[in-house]
Amino acid sequence: MKTTTMKAALRKRKRITREELEHLSPSPSSASESDEGEDLQAIFRRAFEAKFRPLEVAPKKPKMEEEEMPKPEEPEEDEETDWSGISSDEDGVEIIEYSDTHTRNEEAARSEYKTFMSSKPPTTSSTALAAKLKPTAKDPEDPDEATHLKNDLALQRLLRDSHLLSTSTSTTPSSTLLATGSTRHKSTDLHLLALGAKASIHVQKRMPMSHRKGITAKAKEREQTRRKEAKEGGIVLEKETRERKEFRGRERGVGGPGVGRMMGGTLRLRHGKTYWAASPDLVSLPNGRKT
């Protein structure tokens, strides 16, 4: 409803443009008319502000004129005659506006439109209830609950960052418990990883092969020295994790078995593949052949 009225109002604005008339032709405008003009402008502004963002107060009048004039090539005198003509017409025309005096939050109206005018049956007062319930649930314990939550979060963060902070203090002693600089980056990285990020932001994805080789070699060397020193010092370290080679599937050479791998004279099938043996005529082979 509102949209239609607004449309009507906007359309009228283009045709009549009463405020333009006032600014350009000073002669016919009486006090009452100017009031009406002000009103109209206020209505337009309200409509605009409801749809978009609030306008700045008191836009400059000469600028408005320049912007709103659709035909700059016409001389000014012509315009004056034009406007007066429309104004005389206007007295006879009765403008009926079906405007909505009820002020509403436009966004709420739009969401309501979505819930009410969708093809689904409207849920009974879900939005209104939610809006009402939230503050009531919060209000009684608001100060306590909020501070507790804040402290809780801060403590968690501190616990998470403690090892980073301890290493950073060894190099540059800082009394604060807040992570700054590179430690801050590291802590956010850890946080992201904890929240389920695939890879650390500090790991460089693309680089020259030689660099990568160097990096891995260096890391390996460091690990080796660490283990060696620990062994010499009699410190028991965690078990070394060997990288496992991934199973590469069956050999795709000529003469190999159609399914599984031949190892040491026996055909090895993975557990999941034994279904094939159970019902040979129902299941096609992985490579598309039928048994």
Place this chain on the structure above:
Amino acid sequence: MAAEDPQPLLRFTGHRHLTTRLLLSTLTGRPIRISQIRSTSPTTPGLTPHEVSFLRLLDAVTNGTQIEFSMTGTTLVYRPGLITGSAEGLGAQGGVLRHEITRECAGRGVSWWIIPLCILAPFSKGSVNVTFWGEGCITSSTPAGDMSIDSVRTAILPLYKGFGIERNIEVRVLKRGCVPRSGVAAGGEVQVVFGHQVRVPKTLHLLNPGRVKKVRGVAYAVGVSGANNARAIESARGVLNKFVPDTYIFSDVSAAPQVESKEKGNPGGKKKGAVGFGVSLVAESSTGCLYSADVASPPTGGVTPEDVGKQAAYQLLETIEQGGCVEKSAAETVLCLMAMGSEDVGRVALGKDVIGDEDMVQLGRDLREFGGAGWGLRDKGEESEELVVSVVGRGVGNVGRKMA
């Protein structure tokens, strides 16, 4: 099946309450025989086109239904089958059943088909997905007293939530159609999706109607200017705003439906369908009870939108005045679902005018005829204008679900 174990036919007479009886027969599985259908009418004896169309719809959403007419159509034997919904291979294409409503059926609005279908749908084996279309498909409210499709969606379907039926229910208005003048087609199109099937609907206890806290509505204009909507809304709000400030009526403007003109010289030609406008209002109380009102412009025209809006508002106030937790047009739905619930006593408070209606009384009698326990009625309070209706469920519920 029928030959092995012939259940005795339940016998009814007269054309009234036909849909209710067919509905109860389908839900309970009892075969019925209805005789003397307009047998005294000299001009149009027997079943009307829209009643036949409803039988076709029942046949389409069930499997194994047997329908027999007498020569004149004044006697009908109906042996219900299993409610299968829009099962593939039984008339549905791509999971959607298309049900044509021909021009002869334009006496009733599409809600006349949809409301009973929705009562059947929770007890179906599969989901129900039916598109109603055709030259007699009227989505607006009609002079015959059928509500508009908007009211079905906003005032009837939310009631299923109380029975634990709420997921995957949709009513899509693909094309709007108004009540046509003679010689014009309505041409609406509505898709009903009812995808939530249950074993047994939950037992309902609805005793507190609460206070009306908000009014929503839809004003629709089909093939006429959208200004009609604005005018109708203005006048409706003029009445309602004093009582409920939270009143909001949405406007829906659509073009007139294009219907195939079956002229000889113009084979693929289209013709403009019926035009008109109307208002559907729904009031919601603080406890979630719904009251609706529906007014549309008559096919002859000559009514201003202001009158339509005002009339709708007054009608809504009247419905609210009748009281109770369920309005008259939704009472059949609620009471049928309660009767099909688990073997437990459900209670609902109804206004005396609602339950004292002829249709409701007959519904109670028919339910007992079909093996129900009968309703218990008591006054809600000393000075209350409401009755508490206690309904014992059958406890059988969805037969298709049980087997599946």
